[in-house]
Amino acid sequence: MELTKRARRLRSSESLRKMVRETRMDPSSLIYPIFVEENLSGSEPIEAMDGQKRYGLDALPAALNEIADAGVGAVMFFGIPAHKDEVGSGAYDENGIVQQALRLAKKEVPGLYLIGDVCLCEYTSHGHCGVLCPHRPHGESAPPYFEVDNDPTVDLLRRIAVSQVAAGADMVAPSDMMDGRIAGIRAGLDEAGYADIPVMSYAVKFASAFYGPFREAAGSAPAFGNRRGYQMDYHNRKEAMKEALTDVEEGADIIMVKPAMNYLDLVSEISQAVNVPVAAYSVSGEYAMVRAAAARGWIDEDAIICEMAAGVYRAGAGIYLTYFAKEIARFMREGRIG
Numbered sequence: 001m002e003l004t005k006r007a008r009r010l011r012s013s014e015s016l017r018k019m020v021r022e023t024r025m026d027p028s029s030l031i032y033p034i035f036v037e038e039n040l041s042g043s044e045p046i047e048a049m050d051g052q053k054r055y056g057l058d059a060l061p062a063a064l065n066e067i068a069d070a071g072v073g074a075v076m077f078f079g080i081p082a083h084k085d086e087v088g089s090g091a092y093d094e095n096g097i098v099q100q101a102l103r104l105a106k107k108e109v110p111g112l113y114l115i116g117d118v119c120l121c122e123y124t125s126h127g128h129c130g131v132l133c134p135h136r137p138h139g140e141s142a143p144p145y146f147e148v149d150n151d152p153t154v155d156l157l158r159r160i161a162v163s164q165v166a167a168g169a170d171m172v173a174p175s176d177m178m179d180g181r182i183a184g185i186r187a188g189l190d191e192a193g194y195a196d197i198p199v200m201s202y203a204v205k206f207a208s209a210f211y212g213p214f215r216e217a218a219g220s221a222p223a224f225g226n227r228r229g230y231q232m233d234y235h236n237r238k239e240a241m242k243e244a245l246t247d248v249e250e251g252a253d254i255i256m257v258k259p260a261m262n263y264l265d266l267v268s269e270i271s272q273a274v275n276v277p278v279a280a281y282s283v284s285g286e287y288a289m290v291r292a293a294a295a296r297g298w299i300d301e302d303a304i305i306c307e308m309a310a311g312v313y314r315a316g317a318g319i320y321l322t323y324f325a326k327e328i329a330r331f332m333r334e335g336r337i338g
Contacts, residue, residue: 025338048213071329074113088123099167106168116164158188186251198253207231210285271316279319
């Protein structure tokens with residue numbers, strides 16, 4: 001009974017509740033994902049992600065300054081190229097859209113920490129995250145066989161990472177889920193003289209229905225098939241742990257779990273198992289559901305945002321990637337969370 005009374009006493013005022021909170025949060029742990037589009041003038045709204053936009057290079061400095069002014073210290077760039085091909089060459093072109101965005105951001109908003117998403121899906125004509133093996137039909141009535149060719153893809157991912165860092169990235173974040181890509185990228189960065197650049201691995205990335213709005217935003221939906229052959233089956237816990245531990249062994253400096261909301265059990269387990277920081281990515285589908293429900297008056301949007309963020313940090317994440325980063329930074333300053 002005394003334990004119950006003590007717990008109630010510690011909830012007796014807002015000041016005391018804040019004083020004894022177990023989970024602490026700070027805006028410095030937030031990362032804002034942002035879409036930059038080649039040949040776009042100004043910005044345009046993303047229909048599937050109400051409140052989010054694609055930005056042309058001319059509109060990017062104002063958007064980045066707004067992010068920085070909100071108290072968010074880091075952004076992750078996703079590029080939408082004007083041209084796509086079989087090998088996603090725009091991803092590692094020194095004048096690719098992300099490389100241009102990085103150089104511009106480094107010049108115009110020098111205090112912002114810049115992260116490049118390393119993948120090929122936005123840049124390939126087929127929408128998959130790597131180079132495809134030749135199609136080998138299994139009979140006329142069967143669909144064509146395809147498979148992402150792992151090792152040639154890792155070589156391209158290595159090129160992407162080096163080109164992004166050369167353009168100004170402070171960190172790279174491979175999201176492709178190829179085997180051995182962390183070791184390949186780490187070796188590539190070290191050989192290029194970028195041994196001090198950290199790698200944040202999308203180590204635990206599930207084949208999730210929550211990515212739908214992102215694929216509309218980035219124009220990265222597969223032209224055929226799906227990504228279940230290389231992204232993880234969401235039924236599997238032990239596999240997630242294996243992927244995380246393997247990437248740490250290969251040289252990952254930060255481990256990410258994606259999506260966040262349905263996978264907080266893995267955020268918790270992995271944060272206890274690895275000796276590096278753990279990040280969680282609250283993805284486009286999570287964002288879109290909150291916005292849609294709030295627009296209909298079914299939920300209190302600000303309260304839901306706070307509750308979701310607290311859950312991610314409470315589970316063990318020290319870094320939070322979210323499209324609500326600006327709002328969360330404000331809520332932290334106001335003392336509503338954190």
